[in-house]
Amino acid sequence: MKTHTLLMPLDMHLHLRDGVMLQNVAPLSAYSFSGAVVMPNLVPPVENKADVIAYKARIMAAVPNDYFEPYMTLFYKNYDKAFLESVADEITAIKLYPAGITTNSEGGVSSFNIEEMRVTLQAMSDMEIPLCVHGETDGFVMDREAEFMSIYELLASNFPKLKIIMEHITTKEAVAMLDKYENLYATITVHHLILTLDDVVGGMMQPHLFCKPIAKRPEDLDALLSVALEAHPKVMFGSDSAPHPQHKKESCGCAAGVFTAPIALQLLCEIFDQFGKLDNLQAFISDNAQSIYGICPEFKEITLEERPFVVPANYSGVVPMYAGETLSWAIESVD
Numbered sequence: 001m002k003t004h005t006l007l008m009p010l011d012m013h014l015h016l017r018d019g020v021m022l023q024n025v026a027p028l029s030a031y032s033f034s035g036a037v038v039m040p041n042l043v044p045p046v047e048n049k050a051d052v053i054a055y056k057a058r059i060m061a062a063v064p065n066d067y068f069e070p071y072m073t074l075f076y077k078n079y080d081k082a083f084l085e086s087v088a089d090e091i092t093a094i095k096l097y098p099a100g101i102t103t104n105s106e107g108g109v110s111s112f113n114i115e116e117m118r119v120t121l122q123a124m125s126d127m128e129i130p131l132c133v134h135g136e137t138d139g140f141v142m143d144r145e146a147e148f149m150s151i152y153e154l155l156a157s158n159f160p161k162l163k164i165i166m167e168h169i170t171t172k173e174a175v176a177m178l179d180k181y182e183n184l185y186a187t188i189t190v191h192h193l194i195l196t197l198d199d200v201v202g203g204m205m206q207p208h209l210f211c212k213p214i215a216k217r218p219e220d221l222d223a224l225l226s227v228a229l230e231a232h233p234k235v236m237f238g239s240d241s242a243p244h245p246q247h248k249k250e251s252c253g254c255a256a257g258v259f260t261a262p263i264a265l266q267l268l269c270e271i272f273d274q275f276g277k278l279d280n281l282q283a284f285i286s287d288n289a290q291s292i293y294g295i296c297p298e299f300k301e302i303t304l305e306e307r308p309f310v311v312p313a314n315y316s317g318v319v320p321m322y323a324g325e326t327l328s329w330a331i332e333s334v335d
Ligand code: NCD
Pocket: 015, 041, 102, 103, 104, 134, 210, 211, 212, 213, 240, 242, 243, 256, 257, 258
């Protein structure tokens, strides 16, 4: 039987939520990942040192062992330097959301006025705190990410030493930016390596495949696959696994977010194997992220096996991508 071993998998963009949902989903990520960059879009958002410390403690209490490192983030505001110095040791990055663009982002940035942001971004650059960005404008939904490229250019050129991570990229325009600016990096989800808009709304509408940014065109999928499968050194895996209770997905007014945390490694093996690129998965799933972020996760070894794996219908009331369907790789052991 064909097997494949991954060392220290990292999820560089993860929503763990809080309360009961945190209790349900955190163990699933902690089982198969060494660590994850945890998004701060709680209600209210994580935006001060006490919030970061308390949220990290709640995450650690929700995972069954200490093998899992939550890399904490703050919700971007125009913070001053003294504040950033006081919190720097507690965080791995700061996450910027345009106001109202996705779930729980109402308090985000409403205008990209570089002068208003300069103090914060220069301090982050000096202190080597990466800036993670949800890169979408409020334009037409299929064009939002491509339209945001000019804002990435503005940020990247004004702060050439600031590491800027284009989160969950979905377009060929974003892929092209990687080679244009030295300080731009990207995360890619597993669902955006599989889906186009057709899969979401081309037939019966699929609420469990609906997320922000929405999956795009076949040529965008090809561009994403080309950098992921080659494990382009500026590209990392970030699931953007975004759990919502079943009634919020299967409802009139479907919440955005695809829940993939428990099936991500299995799906990635399937995709990379299909293209004969399994040997590149290690760089995509961990090594690139370690270099980009300068992190050294604790040792963890996950072996996957090519055999049928039926995705559970739900995990404590949260429906995963491909619920009830059969994947061709399964997790065999975790050490
Ligand atoms: C995320 C969520 O639910 O928090 N939703 C999503 O569709 N990806 C927010 C985000 O990352 O945009």
